[in-house]
Amino acid sequence: MDSLTITQPDDWHLHLRDGDVLADVVHWSAARFGRAIIMPNLVPPVTTTEAAVAYRERTLAARPAGSGFEPLMTLYLTDNTPAAEIERAAASGVVQAVKLYPAGATTNSDSGVTDLGRCHDALEAIAEHDLTLCIHGEVTAPGVDIFDREAAFLDERLGPLLDAHPRLRVVLEHLTTRRAVEFVRAGPERLGATITPQHLLMNRNDLLAGGIRPHHYCLPVLKRERDREALLEAATSGHPRFFLGTDSAPHERGQKETACGCAGIFTAPLALELYAEAFDAVGALARLEGFASHHGADFYGLPRNRDTLTLRRAPRRLPDALPYGRGWIVPLRAGAEVAWQLAGDPASP
Numbered sequence: 001m002d003s004l005t006i007t008q009p010d011d012w013h014l015h016l017r018d019g020d021v022l023a024d025v026v027h028w029s030a031a032r033f034g035r036a037i038i039m040p041n042l043v044p045p046v047t048t049t050e051a052a053v054a055y056r057e058r059t060l061a062a063r064p065a066g067s068g069f070e071p072l073m074t075l076y077l078t079d080n081t082p083a084a085e086i087e088r089a090a091a092s093g094v095v096q097a098v099k100l101y102p103a104g105a106t107t108n109s110d111s112g113v114t115d116l117g118r119c120h121d122a123l124e125a126i127a128e129h130d131l132t133l134c135i136h137g138e139v140t141a142p143g144v145d146i147f148d149r150e151a152a153f154l155d156e157r158l159g160p161l162l163d164a165h166p167r168l169r170v171v172l173e174h175l176t177t178r179r180a181v182e183f184v185r186a187g188p189e190r191l192g193a194t195i196t197p198q199h200l201l202m203n204r205n206d207l208l209a210g211g212i213r214p215h216h217y218c219l220p221v222l223k224r225e226r227d228r229e230a231l232l233e234a235a236t237s238g239h240p241r242f243f244l245g246t247d248s249a250p251h252e253r254g255q256k257e258t259a260c261g262c263a264g265i266f267t268a269p270l271a272l273e274l275y276a277e278a279f280d281a282v283g284a285l286a287r288l289e290g291f292a293s294h295h296g297a298d299f300y301g302l303p304r305n306r307d308t309l310t311l312r313r314a315p316r317r318l319p320d321a322l323p324y325g326r327g328w329i330v331p332l333r334a335g336a337e338v339a340w341q342l343a344g345d346p347a348s349p
C-alpha cells in the first residue's frame, strides 16, 4: 500500500504551550488532526474555567487561516479544585477533560495532586458532569525507580481510584509498559488509554545506548523492547480502548540540550507519519484508522470526523531545527527521514 486514506484523525494528548510559540506549533497539528485535547500544564497552570476559555481563544487565534482545527480544553486538577469549578467547566461547553498530574511527576506538575483523597468531591463532580479524567500515571515517591513509576501507579493509585469512583471515565495517558497494556485490557469499559508514536517506535536503548540523546527523553521514560512490542501489539490490535495521543511536547533547544534537560519530545510535524511507520512495520496499516480516527472519538462520546486525510509512502527529510519563538526547536527525526508524508501538504518541512 503506497497511499492510505483515512477519516481525519484526532490527537487525544497534545501540548501547545502559550504566547509567541503557540502559532509556531499549532499549525503542525492543525494540518493533521481535526481535534486535540490540549494539555493544561502551562505556567501558571490552567486551573480555572476562565483560564481554559481564554487559552482556547488564544489557540483558535493562532491557527492558520481557514483551519477548522478544534482545541478541546482541559482543566488542571489540584488538591484544592472545588467541585463547583468542575461544574463551571462542564457548563462552559469547551472543557472536555480534567487532567491529573501527580505533584512533581513531570513538566510543570508542581501544582498537581499530592493526595487523591483530597480530590474526592472534584472527582465525583467529573463523573457526575460527564467529563473525563486524563491521568499522567506515575508515582512520584522519590525512592521509586524511574523505570517502575508507571507500574507502581497502576496498583497503588489507579486501581483504588477506579474502585472509589465507579462512574468516573478515565484515560490513562502515554502508556509505556506491558503491565499498563495488561491493566487497561483487564480494566472496565470506562478506562481508555493513549499511546505516543515514540513509545511505539523506540526503546530505552534509543535514549541511552551509544550516547545520551536528549531529544528522545520524555516522561514516562522509554522502557524495554518487550514493552514497546506490547504497546505496538495493543495499538494495532483493533481494541477500541487504545487510541492516538501524541504527547507532542515542545521545549526550546537550549532547554533540551543542557546538563539538566526537560522531558518532552516534539513530534507534531510528523506525528501521524510516525504512527503510519509503526503500523506499517507490523503489516497493520489497515488498523491505523481505528486507532487514529475512531476509537478516541467513540470513547469520548464525540462524533467521528467527516473529512478524510491521505498519507503517501514517500520519504521526507526533517530539517535540523524549526523556528520556535525567538529560538529553535528540534523535532523527532531532525535531519533524518520519515517514510510517509501527507498528500498535497505544502507545509511539510
Ligand SMILES: NC(=O)N[C@@H](CC(=O)O)C(=O)O
Binding pocket: 015, 041, 106, 107, 136, 217, 218, 219, 220, 247, 249, 250, 263, 264, 265
Ligand atoms: N511527556 C513529557 O515528557 N513532557 C510533557 C508532560 C507530560 O506529558 O508528562 C511536557 O509538558 O513537556
Ligand SMILES: [Zn+2]
Binding pocket: 106, 136, 173, 174, 219, 220
Ligand atoms: Zn504526562
Ligand SMILES: [Zn+2]
Binding pocket: 013, 014, 015, 039, 247, 249
Ligand atoms: Zn503530555
